[in-house]
Amino acid sequence: MLPTSLEEALSALAEYGSEAKVLAGGQSLIPLMSLRLAQPGVLVDLNGLGALSGIEANGSGVRIGAMTRHRAAERSEVLAERVPLMAEAMPLIGHAAIRSRGTIGGSLSHADPAAELPAVALATEATLIARSLRGGERTIPASEFFEGYFTTVLAEDEILCAVEVPAAPPSTGFCVTEVARRHGDFALVGVTAAVTIDQGLVTRARIALINVAERPVRAEQAEAALVGAKPEAAAWAEAAAVASSEIDPSGDLHATPAYRRKVAGVCVRRALETAARRAGGGR
Amino acid sequence: MTLGEAVDVALTVNGSRREAQVEVRRTLADFLREDLGLTGTHLGCEHGVCGACTVILDGEPVRSCLMFAVQARDATVTTIEGLAVEGVMNDLQEAMRESHGFQCGFCTPGFLMQITAMLAENPNPSEAEIRDALSGNICRCTGYESIVNGVLRTIGAPVPESHPS
Numbered sequence: 001m002l003p004t005s006l007e008e009a010l011s012a013l014a015e016y017g018s019e020a021k022v023l024a025g026g027q028s029l030i031p032l033m034s035l036r037l038a039q040p041g042v043l044v045d046l047n048g049l050g051a052l053s054g055i056e057a058n059g060s061g062v063r064i065g066a067m068t069r070h071r072a073a074e075r076s077e078v079l080a081e082r083v084p085l086m087a088e089a090m091p092l093i094g095h096a097a098i099r100s101r102g103t104i105g106g107s108l109s110h111a112d113p114a115a116e117l118p119a120v121a122l123a124t125e126a127t128l129i130a131r132s133l134r135g136g137e138r139t140i141p142a143s144e145f146f147e148g149y150f151t152t153v154l155a156e157d158e159i160l161c162a163v164e165v166p167a168a169p170p171s172t173g174f175c176v177t178e179v180a181r182r183h184g185d186f187a188l189v190g191v192t193a194a195v196t197i198d199q200g201l202v203t204r205a206r207i208a209l210i211n212v213a214e215r216p217v218r219a220e221q222a223e224a225a226l227v228g229a230k231p232e233a234a235a236w237a238e239a240a241a242v243a244s245s246e247i248d249p250s251g252d253l254h255a256t257p258a259y260r261r262k263v264a265g266v267c268v269r270r271a272l273e274t275a276a277r278r279a280g281g282g283r
Numbered sequence: 284m285t286l287g288e289a290v291d292v293a294l295t296v297n298g299s300r301r302e303a304q305v306e307v308r309r310t311l312a313d314f315l316r317e318d319l320g321l322t323g324t325h326l327g328c329e330h331g332v333c334g335a336c337t338v339i340l341d342g343e344p345v346r347s348c349l350m351f352a353v354q355a356r357d358a359t360v361t362t363i364e365g366l367a368v369e370g371v372m373n374d375l376q377e378a379m380r381e382s383h384g385f386q387c388g389f390c391t392p393g394f395l396m397q398i399t400a401m402l403a404e405n406p407n408p409s410e411a412e413i414r415d416a417l418s419g420n421i422c423r424c425t426g427y428e429s430i431v432n433g434v435l436r437t438i439g440a441p442v443p444e445s446h447p448s
Contacts, residue, residue: 002353030310030349031330047354071343095419097334097397100343101350183418 004048006159010133013157016042022159023047024067024106027098052105052161055079060167066105066160070094073104083165085124085174085192089116092176095184105160108145111152114186114211116176118146122208122216123174123192126165132158146215169204172196173278175271178210179263181254187211188255189263193271195231197279202226202235205272212249212264219243222268231276240269294358296321297365305352311345312336314352315362323363323392327421334420337393338362344400363392366399375399375437382442384433386424394420398434407438 178190190210244265
C-alpha cells in the first residue's frame with residue numbers, strides 16, 4: 001500500500017493487523033524479506049508521507065520526524081548543535097548508501113539491540129510519539145519503549161511518528177564509542193554517554209550500552225556512582241568497573257560474554273573521559 | 284494493491300524517460316536489469332551487504348536491492364551505464380583502468396556509483412574519507428588499494444608510493 005496520508009496508513013494497519021508491516025527506509029525490513037525471515041502479506045509504505053520527515057527546534061530540544069533519513073540527520077545543523085550525541089552516532093550507522101534510505105523512526109522501531117540510535121534515545125531521555133486510529137496519539141519515554149530483541153511496545157496498528165529529544169543541562173558533554181569488527185558493522189559493544197559537570201563536580205551522568213542485552217540498557221548503578229565525583233580518571237575507572245559488573249551480556253559467534261563485559265567497561269571509561277572533556281568545552 | 288499486482292512506473296534513468304508496468308514486489312535492481320535490460324548493475328548478496336547494486340537515486344547512493352521499483356516513481360536514477368559520455372569513458376572510469384582498480388569486475392559498478400556520489404558531494408576527499416565512503420562496498424579481488432588509488436588519481440591527488448599500481 002502506498003498511502004498518501006497518515007490517516008490512510010493508520011487505516012491500513014487497523015484493517016490488516018498482524019498481516020501488515022510498516023515499510024520506512026527498508027534497510028532492515030527488505031533484507032529480512034530477501035532472506036524470507038519476514039513474509040508480510042501487506043506492506044504499508046510510509047515514503048509518501050512527507051509530513052513525517054524533518055528536524056525542527058522544539059523548545060530547547062528538537063523534534064525529529066520518524067521518516068527523516070539518516071543522511072538528512074547527519075547533515076542537520078540543528079541536530080549537531082542541539083543533540084550532538086545523535087549527530088555523532090549518525091556516521092556509525094551502516095554505510096553511506098544505507099543512510100541514504102534508512103530512517104530515524106525505522107531504526108528505533110526495528111529495535112536491534114546492536115543499533116546505535118536506540119541507545120542514543122535512552123541516553124538523551126528522548127520521548128517517542130506514536131499514533132493509531134484506535135488510540136490516537138501516545139507518548140512513550142525511551143526508557144519504556146524497548147522490550148527485547150527487535151521488539152518495542154508499539155502495537156500492531158501503531159506508527160511511530162516522531163521522536164522528541166530534550167536539551168541537555170548546560171555544561172554537558174557527550175560521546176558515543178563502539179567496537180565493531182569492521183567500520184559500519186553492527187557494534188560488538190558500544191556506549192553512549194552524557195556527563196554534566198557543575199562547579200568542578202559531576203552532577204549527572206547518563207550511560208546507555210549497545211549490544212550487551214536483548215535491548216539497549218542504562219548502566220544506572222554506574223551513573224549513580226558518578227554523581228558528586230570529581231571528573232578525573234579514578235571516577236571513570238570506577239564507573240567502568242561498576243557498569244561492567246551490572247550488565248549480563250550473552251555470547252555469540254563474534255564475542256563471548258566475558259569479552260563483551262570487558263570491552264563494555266573499556267568503552268564506558270573512554271566515553272566518560274571524552275564526554276567530560278567536552279563538557280568542559282574540549283573536543 | 285497486492286504484492287503481485289503490476290502498476291505503472293515512470294522514472295528517468297540515465298537521462299531517458301522510462302515507463303513500465305512492474306509488479307509492486309519487484310526490487311529496483313531487478314527492474315533495472317530485467318525490465319530495462321540495464322545489466323551493468325550487479326546483484327551480489329541481494330540483502331544490502333555487498334554494495335554491488337549501488338545506484339544513484341536523486342543524487343544519493345542507494346542499494347537498488349533494498350528498495351522496490353515502485354518506490355522510484357518519478358525519481359532520477361543513474362546506473363553504471365550512465366557514466367560514459369557518448370561511448371567514451373569518463374575521468375573516473377579512465378583513472379580506475381589506469382590504476383587496475385578492478386579485476387573480475389563484479390563489484391566495479393557499485394564502487395563506481397558510490398565513488399561518483401561521494402565526489403559529487405565532496406570533490407576533494409582525503410584518503411581516509413575515500414575509505415570511509417567505500418566501506419560499504421565489498422571487493423574480493425583487489426584488496427582495495429588499487430580502487431583507492433583510482434579515486435586519488437581521479438581527483439589529481441598524489442598516489443602513495445607504498446601502494447601497489
